[in-house]
Amino acid sequence: MKKNKLKKLLIISVLFLLLCDLYSQPVPSIEENIPFLVTFGKDGDVTWGDDDFSQVFFVVIPDKFLKPFYIRVFDPDCGGMHDELKGEANTKTTFSIIGGKCAYTHSDSKNIDPLGNYKCGNLLAMKTFGNDPKFDNKWYTFGPFNPSEGEYVEDFQGYVFKIVVDGVSGDDGNLYRLFISTSNKENIPIEGCNAFTYEYTFRLYDEPGNISHIYPYIDDKVISVKISNFDWDNDGVMRIISVAKNGIQIEISGEGEWKHQILPVVAEERGTSFDLQFVKTKYIKNNNVVVYITNQYGELLPFYVSPIGGIPQYKGKIRAVKIKKQ
Numbered sequence: 611m612k613k614n615k616l617k618k619l620l621i622i623s624v625l626f627l628l629l630c631d632l633y634s635q636p637v638p639s640i641e642e643n644i645p646f647l648v649t650f651g652k653d654g655d656v657t658w659g660d661d662d663f664s665q666v667f668f669v670v671i672p673d674k675f676l677k678p679f680y681i682r683v684f685d686p687d688c689g690g691m692h693d694e695l696k697g698e699a700n701t702k703t704t705f706s707i708i709g710g711k712c713a714y715t716h717s718d719s720k721n722i723d724p725l726g727n728y729k730c731g732n733l734l735a736m737k738t739f740g741n742d743p744k745f746d747n748k749w750y751t752f753g754p755f756n757p758s759e760g761e762y763v764e765d766f767q768g769y770v771f772k773i774v775v776d777g778v779s780g781d782d783g784n785l786y787r788l789f790i791s792t793s794n795k796e797n798i799p800i801e802g803c804n805a806f807t808y809e810y811t812f813r814l815y816d817e818p819g820n821i822s823h824i825y826p827y828i829d830d831k832v833i834s835v836k837i838s839n840f841d842w843d844n845d846g847v848m849r850i851i852s853v854a855k856n857g858i859q860i861e862i863s864g865e866g867e868w869k870h871q872i873l874p875v876v877a878e879e880r881g882t883s884f885d886l887q888f889v890k891t892k893y894i895k896n897n898n899v900v901v902y903i904t905n906q907y908g909e910l911l912p913f914y915v916s917p918i919g920g921i922p923q924y925k926g927k928i929r930a931v932k933i934k935k936q
Contacts, residue, residue, distance in 0.1 A: 642822060644823075647787060648783050649786075650781065659811070659899060664775065665809070666719070667773045667805050670766045671771065672801070680753035680790075681753055683750045684786055686703065686705060686739045686745050686750045687742045703738065703777055704778050709732050716728075722809040739784075768802070773788065810902070814888060814897045818846075824886050828883065832879075834873065834874050835875060840900035846892060851923075
């Protein structure tokens with residue numbers, strides 16, 4: 611028992627040190643090369659690339675950071691420059707900022723569907739946006755928030771806040787980005803801050819040749835992963851880069867369908883991140899995709915916008931990976 615406790619403490623300490631080496635970035639991050647997150651109104655068509663019309667992100671504020679901070683949303687309205695409209699703009703999107711007990715630790719918070727008590731916690735701020743030009747292509751700022759208003763989670767040695775985005779009405783796609791900042795007027799990062807989600811719904815660039823990335827963290831319990839993707843529209847290639855995998859291709863989904871693939875995890879990959887890459891080989895406009903990953907127990911793995919341990923580099927002999935034409 612003492613050895614197991616010591617091992618767990620060591621893992622937590624290493625994870626915390628890795629987190630402290632990071633700085634918060636835009637959500638999605640620059641390294642991910644993803645233009646926007648996307649959430650459709652609940653009356654939308656899932657074949658447009660959103661399976662449940664809701665998205666949840668968690669933000670970790672290190673316990674050594676004691677100043678107020680802000681959560682900023684770029685282009686929170688739906689109907690202007692960046693959004694995907696299905697006829698007349700009629701969609702309303704609610705952004706909720708949640709802290710307090712159970713914001714993270716409640717099991718419904720860490721789910722792929724907005725079911726049960728997924729908004730568990732203290733509601734700190736909320737606003738619903740429709741088609742409003744004053745918020746189009748501009749930043750809206752929530753806060754200030756005190757770090758102690760989050761839920762303290764020892765594994766992260768920090769306070770966790772939950773951002774829930776719900777498409778409460780309409781059928782359009784709201785495209786937006788997030789930033790965790792020390793300022794209410796500028797995007798100024800917080801040292802050691804990171805953000806993650808368990809189900810990622812995002813927009814791809816239109817042009818062929820673009821490669822987007824998301825970074826699932828592979829903890830010490832994982833011996834295999836099940837990678838699930840929705841509505842990829844056969845838009846190119848999905849592949850995995852890790853310290854031990856060099857471009858293994860993943861089965862891709864067509865319009866409005868799920869595809870699932872199981873891959874083994876080797877010892878040297880535990881405690882690192884995967885680089886799950888989305889390689890565009892076609893010009894398909896306005897393609898949105900949903901991805902989640904589970905381990906051999908069916909437990910969801912987190913996607914960190916700043917990958918734990920850094921962007922993985924294959925440690926074997928580098929060779930070119932050919933992309934099959936679709």
